[in-house]
Amino acid sequence: MHFESPELDPTQILDDLRADKLSLLLVAGTTAFDVGQALDDGPLAYEALRQHLQLPERSANVLLTGLRSMGLLDVDSHQQIDLTELGREKLSPKSKFNLRGYIGLGAFGADAQNMIACLKHDAPAGDISFVFHEEGGPSALDDPETSDALTRAMAARARNVAPFVAQELDLSTATHLLDIGGGHGLYTLALLEKHPQLSATIVDRQPPLAVAQEYAQAAGLSERVEFVYGDIHTFTASRAFDTVLLANILHDYNASDAERLVQHYARQLSNNGRAIILDAFLNSVPPGSPPVSTGPRPVAAYSAMLFSICEGRCFRLDEYQSMMRSAGLLAEAHIAQVPAHGSLLIGTKA
């Protein structure tokens, strides 16, 4: 069969790959954005801390989430951000046992300087950002070589995950699946293979679609897939669909674009149709609490990685639930887990 499952779980190796991003956040949060110093005299409200550190919103979210996931920060009963015991002893300038100088050595590294620049400017430090906006000028997603490499890289991860996604999702009552930013198309293909009644549309830029066509042909599934070149922010489907898949795409964009995307596709979805978000979710925060998640640590690292190459970050479960709510979708309580910290959140259009 084409969609074999891997013998071994890819999660740990991917965690190890991204773990250095936490180290870069630790260096940034000890040097350029000195959290130990900022909280030395006591806790601060999130907004006050963010302004003190002169951090844009997305940067503050990524940095403080990273530090909290490492057990250095916490939120107190007044909803203020404070150092934990560990954070105070190791990051406060007043502490005899602080490691500030030692951690600060990391700032001599180019990667730490890049991360600091990203945090300062809320933008990738290099020239490449894996996003496309109609008005945004040339995009790496349209560069044949870069986009092909990105797509095949995403496919490598998807090969490790798609069989489990197909196992978890029951689309036996669905007829047409719309895969937004479907790239290589492997999630769609695995779902088509499982559900013989299903057909699909994959929307993406041209280089990813070429890869998707290649894979669909190899799987003998081309006849059931429509490949549509377009911009996911504005795409209007020419045929009805009762399932929309948003796999690892919302995290490429900022929170308001992500929310708009969910609304855009929820509006076009048939009644009783389902929107499925596949992504790595950060833990929810309670209502009224600062937007600083506890982690998990590997997802906080992944968030920092995304932060440094596109306009997004990892979102928390409560953020995805809220996006679904504001799009008129009723989110299911059950969230299936797949390898590589993938979670599947399903919302139904009433």
Ligand SMILES: C[S@@+](CC[C@H](N)C(=O)[O-])C[C@H]1O[C@@H](n2cnc3c(N)ncnc32)[C@H](O)[C@@H]1O
């Ligand atoms: C991170 S990849 C995810 C691919 C696949 N869904 C997965 O989970 O492996 C994001 C995909 O969305 C596509 N994409 C991002 N922004 C887009 C846009 N504005 N219009 C069309 N495609 C876009 C990219 O080309 C890429 O294939």
